[in-house]
Amino acid sequence: MTSPLQQKLKIVGPVVVTANRLADGAVVYRGEHGWTTRLDGAAVATSPAIAQDLLAAANADGLHAVDAYVAPVQLAEDGGVRPGNLRERIRSFGPTIDLPLHALRVKADHVSVR
């Protein structure tokens, strides 16, 4: 039986390997020398073999990050790396909404109930 790691990766376009940091769940990307929180610092793979190697290295490091997988990216003209879909955009940049503290603190500051 073939293990998931030995199965061939199918990729269309450039990809990175991403995961969540063990200690706090923060989104991290596999770079040339370990994990980084910056997508720009991720190692970009354009072939299944390289992506497979990155994923294998990521999975071998279960102490710093968990649930590693291959995610699509787009390469900008300036050489920057951008998330390849909405899910990855949200993982990279955070929720698309204002967090409630930001939205409501102004009003709550005026509270005096005691």
Place this chain on the structure above:
Amino acid sequence: MYLYDELDRTLVGERVAEFRGQVARRLSGELTEDEFKPLRLMNGVYLQLHAYMLRIAIPYGTLSSAQLRMLAHVARRYDRGYGHFTTRQNIQYHWIKLAELPDAVADLAGVGMHGMQTSGNNVRNITTDQWAGVAPDEIEDPRIWAEVIRQHVTLHPEFSFMPRKFKIAVGTSRHDRAALRIHDMALRMHRNGDGETGFEVMVGGGLGRTPYLAKTIKPFLPKRDVLSYVEAVLRTYNQFGRRDNIYKARIKILVHELGAEGFAKEVDAEWLSIKDGALALDDEVVAEIASRFRYPAYARLEDNPPEFSAARRADRRFDAWVGNSVANHKMPGYAIVTLSLKPEGGTPGDVTAEQMDAIADLADRYSFGEIRVGHEQNLALPHVAQHDLPALWRALDAIGVATANVNLITDIIACPGLDYCSLANARSIPIAQEITRRFHNLDLARDVGRLHINISGCINACGHHHVGHIGILGVEKNGEEFYQITLGGKADENATLGALIGPAVPYAQVADVVEDIAAAYIELRERPDELFIDTVKRTGVEPFRERVYATR
């Protein structure tokens, strides 16, 4: 309030110590993720898109002011200053750090709260009517029966690894405010022809990719038999439920495949062998549990005191809020107050730590220190003297939880969706926010009247979209967010699943579609007081479908 005893405190304390050790061993590498994941899930800890999420149970939706202050503390100390009330009388924190989780759960244990059985294939937090103990149409306090079951199934080894999760709800009022028929098992108290109280037992409800309403398998179950019958249902499910396919593992599939009668027959065979054994409930046992619920020492008051009536006449906004958010209480001179967590442009169910602290203070001052959490993602103060309502309203308004939109089109139930959840295909929250902006004029919302919108960001249906008067389900098509619209669902005592009106619409058009549906309803209704849901029932979805797709 229910007073936990030493056994409860010991159990929760031991779990905190155990979990602290597990987290330490995971962080040191002694435990692998495969080994650790089931352990964290047993404590309500998930890993989502950006961070860990901690889910804490609020049994039967009852909170003390001390507990709410602790929830505020956890939000402030360990999270990003807010929490999210869910559709199952739980609260979730979306930015918890694994390394800090043991301290967070230890703090919560200090007020008798925990995340046990808020995840995993066990009996989840047992839910009830958030107006339990104060609703005028209630036969008995449903929390007593929820607590009887909770004590039996908490950490019950036989029911810790069932085929899938198992959700139980209990209701004891004429009106169903607990969405009974969408639960794996529900108990509805009623009186039989002889005037005895007992329970109608329903099983096999649930939404998700295969939605079913629960079917009645026992029209009248004597109260003494509640535990043995719950046990028999759980055993039958444990034995026959599918474990080979996660999509067919819930009890609803088993009940569907065996038929309600076939399932009931299996349950009865099991039940008859245990009903007169150790699980038969003595009156003293129930009385002991009931005695641990503390009820306020209500004053003798009259309904509609002069200062309250005068304030209603003097202030149109206050009067509108009373008409919308204040409900009758079983005690004269008191009221149940719903706190809307659905402000214009807000996230349904989100509350900041500052708001939680302020609400806890207001509960102490005006509601005997008690707060309730409803499955509609709103809070309630259950014991407010009517003469206090003007002052309470001003304080609630100042902290943004007095929007007079309860049960209106902007009182939207929504899951966290793709902004947080790793299971989601599409966003829910920004859809809800945009709809609240379109209908921010409360006169318009009041004209549309009672209308429940439910939004789910994936087929798992945490936003209960199948039972929304308007249901909105996010799906992904070729990398884009699309939304299926259903009409005519409802979760009350006449529960119905909504009907799909046509092809999914793109993200940018969802609020427009809701406006079209509301406009069509206003044209179609026979009288101003014909509710949206009744118009849909009368006309079917076709006229709405025509309106929505005429220009799309």
